[in-house]
Amino acid sequence: IQMTQSPSTLSASVGDRVTITCRASQSISGWLAWYQQKPGKVPKLLISKASTLESGVPSRFSGSGSGTEFTLTISSLQPDDFATYYCQQYNSNSRTFGQGTKVEIK
Amino acid sequence: EVQLVESGGGLVKPGGSLRLSCAASGFTFSSYSMNWVRQAPGKGLEWVSSISSTNEYIYYADSVKGRFTISRDNAKNLLFLQMNSLRADDTALYYCARRFVVQGRGFDFWGRGTLVTVSS
Numbered sequence A: 001i002q003m004t005q006s007p008s009t010l011s012a013s014v015g016d017r018v019t020i021t022c023r024a025s026q027s028i029s030g031w032l033a034w035y036q037q038k039p040g041k042v043p044k045l046l047i048s049k050a051s052t053l054e055s056g057v058p059s060r061f062s063g064s065g066s067g068t069e070f071t072l073t074i075s076s077l078q079p080d081d082f083a084t085y086y087c088q089q090y091n092s093n094s095r096t097f098g099q100g101t102k103v104e105i106k
Numbered sequence B: 001e002v003q004l005v006e007s008g009g010g011l012v013k014p015g016g017s018l019r020l021s022c023a024a025s026g027f028t029f030s031s032y033s034m035n036w037v038r039q040a041p042g043k044g045l046e047w048v049s050s051i052s053s054t055n056e057y058i059y060y061a062d063s064v065k066g067r068f069t070i071s072r073d074n075a076k077n078l079l080f081l082q083m084n085s086l087r088a089d090d091t092a093l094y095y096c097a098r099r100f101v102v103q104g105r106g107f108d109f110w111g112r113g114t115l116v117t118v119s120s
Helices: none
Strands: A003-006 A009-012 A018-024 A032-037 A044-048 A061-066 A069-074 A084-089 A101-105 B003-007 B010-012 B018-025 B033-039 B045-051 B058-060 B068-073 B078-083 B092-099 B114-118
Touching: A003 A084, A009 A018, A018 A032, A018 A084, A018 A101, A032 A061, A044 A061, A069 A084, A084 B045, B003 B092, B018 B033, B018 B092, B018 B114, B033 B068, B033 B078, B045 B068, B045 B078, B045 B092, B058 B068
Parallel strands: A009 A101, B010 B114
Antiparallel strands: A003 A018, A018 A069, A032 A044, A032 A084, A061 A069, A084 A101, B003 B018, B018 B078, B033 B045, B033 B092, B045 B058, B068 B078, B092 B114
């Protein structure tokens, strides 16, 4: 299963609403996770099962979707949110990641 | 405190072998599926391999199938990745990560990684 994220890079300002899209090459039901990674740091799990927020993750993050199309939304971008975001499917006999979306300061 | 500590990385020539280890502590290792994920310098995350809690299910990325072997020792809380026939494009930081399958979550805890460099 291939995972395609868009856009690859996103320039935004603090306070902006940001949406990242992840598409699967075939249905993965709701078995999708989102991660945040900052430079030199370990990836951090934000969302599991497409929309379940992990403990401690700010409520400005939300996930939605099922089947083949999914979105990660940050309702009001904060300085700490500038990072690279990855989706990952875990439906099949693989655990494929998307190529990543870098959220940059505009 | 949950800990995953990878080791075994280093510089190896093309065609060579390495065995990575991941030592787990602070949680019930035998209840979690375990995974290897790699990240080439400046690149994105690439899933490598997964093993279920009881070794029943083992999966590999196509890029490593037939060359890499994942295994685990639940008695010693250890995860392994045997890497053979290494190529330059295997150069990456290799992370181990856990997943609690019953809860349907993603990879909720990661080690800090061990660097593998394949070069002549």
